[in-house]
Amino acid sequence: MSAPDRIAEFLEAVSASFADGSLLKLKCGGYNGPEAELKSFEARKVSIKAGERLSFVFRYKTRDITKNFSIEEARAFLGEALGTIWRSAQLETTNFDIKFEIQGDKIHFKRRAVSGREAATASHDRTKNRPLTETDKPWLHALGITGKDGAVRADAQDKFRQINKMVEIFAPLIQGLKAENPRILDMGAGKGYLDFALYDYLSGQGKSAEIIGVELRPQLVSDGNATAKASGFAGLRFEAGSILDYDASGADAVIALHACDTATDDAIFQGIRAGADLIAVAPCCHKQIRREIERGQSDDRLEFLLRHGTFLEKQSEMVTDGLRSLLLEASGYRTKVFEFVSDAHTPKNNLIVAQKGKAPSREATLSRIAEVKAMFGISRHYLEGLLGLS
Template sequence: MSAPDRIEEFVLALQTGFIDGSITKLKLGGYHGPEADLKSVEARKVTIKAGERLSFVFRYKTRDITKNLVIDEAMSFVRDGLLNEFRSARLETTDFDLQFERQGDKIRLKKTEVAGREAVQGGHDRTKNRPLTSGDKVWMQALGISGADGKVLAASQDKFRQINKMVEIFAPLIQELSTKKPRIVDMGAGKGYLDFALFDYLKSEGKDAEVIGVEMRPKLVEDGNKLAEKSGFGALSFVPASILDYDASGADAVIALHACDTATDDAIFKGISSGAELIAVAPCCHKQVRRQMEAGSSDNRLDFLLRHGTFMEKQAEMVTDGLRALLLEASGYRTKVFEFVSDAHTPKNNLIVAQKGKAGSREAALKRIAEVKAMFGIEKHYLENLLGLN
């Protein structure tokens, strides 16, 4: 791996840790830049009134200076810093430590798994800024998240947690979009939990955004539109359509939460073909690829795993989503997959986040796709067909 690739890997780990909340600390050292008194720089994730930030403390000989940066600014600062001014860096997350060392042209990156490290709270006013701290909202009561007293219902705690987490993850990604008034399209919106929560939160943050929920069941669309009107959410609407038929042109972000089986692929395809800057999907069931893996033409060195139904299910899920990530990379998106809530709350807890640009080589991704398909006996991935790659 080349030196710039190693720096990029470090910066991507920083971004992922920021988005999924696993980052606990960042430290940059070995400074040899123009500021004579600067000794080191440390950073933590915080949530301030303006949103989530990385709070950098610049430690000088006689004073400390704090600067709160949005994640894109933070990534640029760290990328440039590692290239030019800092010889070492350490990223600490709840799951691993990543140590960066540069000596001359040589760069070393070492990852060490850790266990039992607690996530840090994102700043003193984190709770206040959570979108769903109060159940006292028309839409939450109408959707059965909270009761007439404004308290979250016991049966809706998991849904409440999931949506809260999704909004926490999506909101900074949406703030990063290059347009001031983004159009966000949610594919397979269902009753629109995520759309109401996201719209409400962005509005409370003063962010102008249009949110459109695409849903094939007309009754849900009708109810969603009535509730949006009742809530005074003028730029939130629901459209009755199948994902593939929906004209997504002009979408800046395409999201999908638990759209069934290949509906997730439809959503990804619509995101790619409309040129959306951000695509984020939490997949649901994984039948399309599983059927082919079950047909039994996988590399037989995998037999010891795939003959057990439970491993087959997990493997099919990972292979399906791993291929989705590669297909997104082949389409020009930098992609990562992570758990957005604990699997104690939902087993469908993976989130694929893809941001347009800075992807690796298309050829390398296509080659890897072909290898993975051969290994697992997969003739076609449905998304691959939609993209015209098979």
């Protein structure tokens, strides 16, 4: 059979499997078109407000772009591109697989039956859990994440992935708060990347929230408020002020991402003082405890580590955040510490999450803090002073 006949057969199989719900995955490769960085695409069936669609994810060298097509639009796109721009294609269904490829003048077409596969759900929940998958948001462009074409900029890929992951982590934590309209403070908000993404996501899920970005630099506060207004985000605003001086009373959640050194402790203290149900910080820099260890008298058994600058730096980070977790537990919080993104995107990738209630014994925790300080020759953790424990 000729190439047009095989392409027509392939398109009919795509349409039929889309209609009966047996389509699992559509993939195309062998790209031979004008876009230098485009490599391939994958598509699957999804269900969105507009109806059932084929969701195409176009894989570029440094970014992915998602577009949703109706089956008619998908057929038209494939009909024009298969065999010319896309030299190979594969369709996977619950009943059969088809592979189509053109190599020079030769046409390879293979269809084989399969069994035992379950139909894929058409739910679009995965996209909903990744609020930045749809990249045509005006605020994304205003914050410099996307270009005029709506695609994520090459130099913003790490930021894009990091914010996506942060919202995936924070959304269920915020949704689990008791308050119907939780008050969320982002201490040291900067440009407010997380604030815009989180507010957008929560709004899309029908969850109301008041998000306040606290930022010392007046220009960023002004820019943030202008973008929030242009985006129609009535519950999102930015206010000028330092972390420690801001009135955090009434906060249900306190967040601080990459607040430098003891500014992270200021945010933790504000959350504890406000009685926030949730405190979450991604620390940055750990200078205070490193200085304490350098001038203190640590356990001799640690000498083989602490005499090396690179090990001293890493130990200082772990000890700082370990003590922060213990101090939170001593203040009535249960804590978790984990990596929220790969260190390929940012080396400062640890997140401390503290939730109020069911904390370990205060007396035992304070005793453990004293033991750790003695081991590393630490006289005082900055957060201890804020809490009045030293």
